[in-house]
Amino acid sequence: VGWRVPLTMLISARAFNAPNLSIWNYWEFVLADYGWNTIMSESVQETYDASILAVMISEDSLFPTMFVHDGFIISHSVQKLTLIPDETVFRLTPKKPRHHVDPKKPGVWGGIVTPGYFTEGRMRLDVDKKPVLNQMKDVFKRFKQATGREYNNIETYNLDNSSKIAFITMGSMCGNIISWMTKNKDIGLIKIRSYRPFPYEELQKIVQEHNIEKLMVLEKSDSLNNLLPPFSTSIATALYPLGTIFRSFIVGLGGRDVTRDEFDVAKKKMASVNNMKGQLYMYLGVRESKNKIHGVDL
Incomplete structure (x- = not known):
């Protein structure tokens, strides 16, 4: 989150190990606040669409996004779904120029942050998080225009x-x-x-x-x-x-x-x-x- 990396991750929400080992559905960890954007899916179709929506949201907000479905119930189900043509997906998720590791332009990642600067960094993240819900609305709108499928917060x-x-x-x-x-x-x-x-x-x-x-x-x-x-x-x-x-x-x-x-x-x-x-x-x-x-x- 602090690095503002636009990564995405599919989470099949599962129980952990209390009272004992379970691989079945539970929202235990996905509801914890890590600073990630989080969208929840009801079905296989919604999960497929969310994989594209999550990339769009992450790229626009520069916050990582997890797209979550219920483990085993959806992750191991067989349902019909409608795929989106590759060219449409590429158009919705274009590669954007990002700062990356370059020996000619040295930078520092993961360096220590002293107490004199840490809170300013956290407040900056909080300020930058404020527009994300509206950015998600815009992503849903663009997705509907491209696919005809409508989603909302x-x-x-x-x-x-x-x-x-x-x-x-x-x-x-x-x-x-x-x-x-x-x-x-x-x-x-x-x-x-x-x-x-x-x-x-x-x-x-x-x-x-x-x-x-x-x-x-x-x-x-x-x-x-x-x-x-x-x-x-x-x-x-x-x-x-x-x-x-x-x-x-x-x-x-x-x-x-x-x-x-x-x-x-x-x-x-x-x-x-x-x-x-x-x-x-x-x-x-x-x-x-x-x-x-x-x-x-x-």
Whole structure:
């Protein structure tokens, strides 16, 4: 990040080793703040497109960009996708002149930074990060013009519903929620594509314009130390000025299927929530015993 290298990296989000080794899906590491731009994909098609979008974003912003999909669920799935002609991709991702190692023009990389200069460098990075969300919007616009496929920092579905309640999440869960919504038309969905930088102002505008009263955060991560998991913490920061009520529902850890029954439980739980008191998160789909699911009265 500090070197402003426009590199990109595909991350298949996987669990690590707590409570034991797992190669299945979990957002554990991709939600950590390393200063990278981060875009999340729902499907194989979105991942393919994101590989091109990430290069465009990195080149425009000079910050590294990771494009993330759910490990195993998407990384090992077989889906149809539409490729983009090579000439179009080359046109979208032209080589740009960059400073590089040249014996005739010596420079220093990776040298020590003393306390007298370190903070200035960090503040410069913070200032340069401010325009990145708008740069991402511009990249999405150019990509649509070239391919006809539309992407946005945030995408919404059925927000003008009768209950003024919506799920908010990202990644492979979104399609399952949309299909569940065909029989639950009183619930909407906010799909976050650009996780970092987080589109706080855009989310606030969406919530205000659609008069959303409650949000159900679906998160494939937890926190053993914080009041909320990482994704939910970003949501809480955005919603704080608005006073919007929300709860975080932790699902799908270690690659466990996220089921429509769990959406039903979240919806039922949220119906009785009317303030921000008490614990703000709960695990869904967790077995307490052979015949008992945590938080569910069978």
